[in-house]
Amino acid sequence: MAPAHSEPELRASLDAVPRYRAGAAPPPGPVGVVAYKVASNENPYPPLPGVLAAISDAATGINRYPDFGSAQLVAELARTLGVNPDQLALGTGSVSLLEYAAQISCADNDEVVFAWPSFEAYPIVTAVAGAQAVQVPLTSDHHHDLEAMLAAITAQTRLVIVCSPNNPTGTAVERSAFVDFLKKVPSRILVVLDEAYTEFVSDDASFDSLALMSQFPNVCILRTFSKAYGLAAIRLGYAIASENVASALRAVALPFGVSSVAQAAGLAALAPPAQRELQARIAQLNLERERVVKALGALCAANPEGNFVWLPLGERSAEFANLCQEQALSVRLFVGVGVRVTIAEPQANDRLITIAQGFSDDHASA
Numbered sequence: 001m002a003p004a005h006s007e008p009e010l011r012a013s014l015d016a017v018p019r020y021r022a023g024a025a026p027p028p029g030p031v032g033v034v035a036y037k038v039a040s041n042e043n044p045y046p047p048l049p050g051v052l053a054a055i056s057d058a059a060t061g062i063n064r065y066p067d068f069g070s071a072q073l074v075a076e077l078a079r080t081l082g083v084n085p086d087q088l089a090l091g092t093g094s095v096s097l098l099e100y101a102a103q104i105s106c107a108d109n110d111e112v113v114f115a116w117p118s119f120e121a122y123p124i125v126t127a128v129a130g131a132q133a134v135q136v137p138l139t140s141d142h143h144h145d146l147e148a149m150l151a152a153i154t155a156q157t158r159l160v161i162v163c164s165p166n167n168p169t170g171t172a173v174e175r176s177a178f179v180d181f182l183k184k185v186p187s188r189i190l191v192v193l194d195e196a197y198t199e200f201v202s203d204d205a206s207f208d209s210l211a212l213m214s215q216f217p218n219v220c221i222l223r224t225f226s227k228a229y230g231l232a233a234i235r236l237g238y239a240i241a242s243e244n245v246a247s248a249l250r251a252v253a254l255p256f257g258v259s260s261v262a263q264a265a266g267l268a269a270l271a272p273p274a275q276r277e278l279q280a281r282i283a284q285l286n287l288e289r290e291r292v293v294k295a296l297g298a299l300c301a302a303n304p305e306g307n308f309v310w311l312p313l314g315e316r317s318a319e320f321a322n323l324c325q326e327q328a329l330s331v332r333l334f335v336g337v338g339v340r341v342t343i344a345e346p347q348a349n350d351r352l353i354t355i356a357q358g359f360s361d362d363h364a365s366a
Contacts, residue, residue: 017127021120026330035328036348041167041197041308043230044344045281048274051231051265058264066260073263076270077238081210087240089249090258094196094224094237095121097249098161101220101239102129104248105159105190113152114161115144117168117334119194122161131158142169142301142310146181153185160185163194165201168332168340169312170304175207182216190245193221196237197306199228199282200289205305210240217242220249227307228282229269236262289343295353299360301338311356312338323355 023039047055070090078085091097098121106112108130114122116135126133134157136149144162153160162181164173178193185191193209213219220241225231236258239249268274285307292309293300301310313320314336321333324341329351332340341352 013127013130018120018123023332024330026328027325028328033328034347035330036344036351037330038342038344038348038352039330039332039340040232041227041306041340041342042232042344043227043281043285043307044348045230047230047265048269048277050268050271050274054264054268055234055261058261061260064260065256066258066263068256070258070263073258073266076267080270081240083210083240084243086243087213087246089239089241089246089253091237091239091249091253092235092257092262093226094194094222094239095125096235096254096257097222097237097239098122098192098194099125099128100249100252101190101192101222102126102131102159103252104245106131107158109156110158111154111156112159112161113149113157115149115163115166117337118161118163119167119196122163126159132156138166138169138171141171142166142312143171144173146173146177150181150184153189157186157189159190159192161192161194163196165197165305167196167306168308168334168338169301169310170306170308171301172201172205172305174205179212182212182219185218187216187218189218191216191219193219195221196224197227198223199278200286200307201305202286205303213240213242217245220245225266225269228278230281231262231265231269234259234262234265236266285343288346288349292343292349292353296356297360299356308340308342310338310340314338320355320359323359324352327351327355329355 026035026037028035074085074088077088102125106129110131111134112126112131113134115138123133134152136145136152139145162173209221220239222239224237299311301312304310317333317337317339318335320339321331324331
């Protein structure tokens with residue numbers, strides 16, 4: 001009699017892999033109330049000029065494999081950024097390149113150092129690579145504690161991740177502090193600067209991160225078309241690194257991972273008409289961010305530089321998130337820590353302000 005079949009044995013280490021939580025859609029609100037999802041830092045604007053036409057045209061050829069090397073998009077990105085094409089690697093969103101970075105730098109039981117709270121994918125890609133996460137708490141004002149991160153580096157450290165602006169707190173690293181940090185990080189360690197929200201950084205806080213790469217070839221910069229460019233569903237991101245690191249990223253990438261539709265959308269988004277509209281939209285979202293921050297007052301962390309705000313409410317976080325849900329506004333809850341809210345349509349932002357003001361009044365009278 002044949003033995004009964006059973007489930008295959010999987011890697012035991014997978015039990016330690018955290019599960020990613022996607023931003024929840026808002027529940028239906030009261031009659032006549034429009035529901036808004038402000039939990040995923042999505043761009044509220046429709047596709048940029050020329051993007052839909054490029055997608056439609058590219059879709060006619062989806063029976064064929066995409067260009068393996070994404071040659072046209074790589075060439076245009078290289079021209080736009082002023083880098084060598086061999087310094088670029090593309091992926092399905094910057095998160096895929098983050099996974100590749102862990103794969104090329106880490107083996108079992110190596111260490112990955114990053115701030116916390118930060119992007120929730122960091123512990124996931126670390127665990128999948130078989131490495132150990134070393135989470136360094138943010139400062140009391142929600143910034144990266146770069147000195148503490150340096151102190152956390154050991155002989156087993158292979159990868160350091162710095163998220164700027166940091167998701168979920170919105171704080172950005174300052175250039176001189178980051179340069180001092182890079183000078184002290186051993187050059188054998190890959191330093192990933194995750195700039196998913198870099199387009200939203202104000203002039204006062206911005207700096208040319210690409211200019212640092214000639215001095216620090218162990219730096220790898222990640223960027224995405226998902227946020228400012230509004231191509232979240234297309235899944236397109238890129239890394240800028242030394243030719244050696246970029247080559248390694250391409251070597252471990254999923255073959256044909258970047259679709260022909262994504263390549264066409266990226267090219268269209270880099271064209272002059274789309275770029276002009278992009279800058280106008282970023283300016284408008286940043287004005288909305290300023291309006292929201294001013295209205296929220298003490299509830300909101302200061303100086304956010306992404307397309308979102310951070311409410312460090314601690315144990316009151318779930319209460320606030322529930323109030324938002326009741327008003328058909330889905331936010332990102334970090335239990336016991338805070339709430340992240342995307343800067344979205346003005347109407348959604350107005351509702352957030354109204355909820356927050358009522359929340360503050362209730363607690364002031366309690």
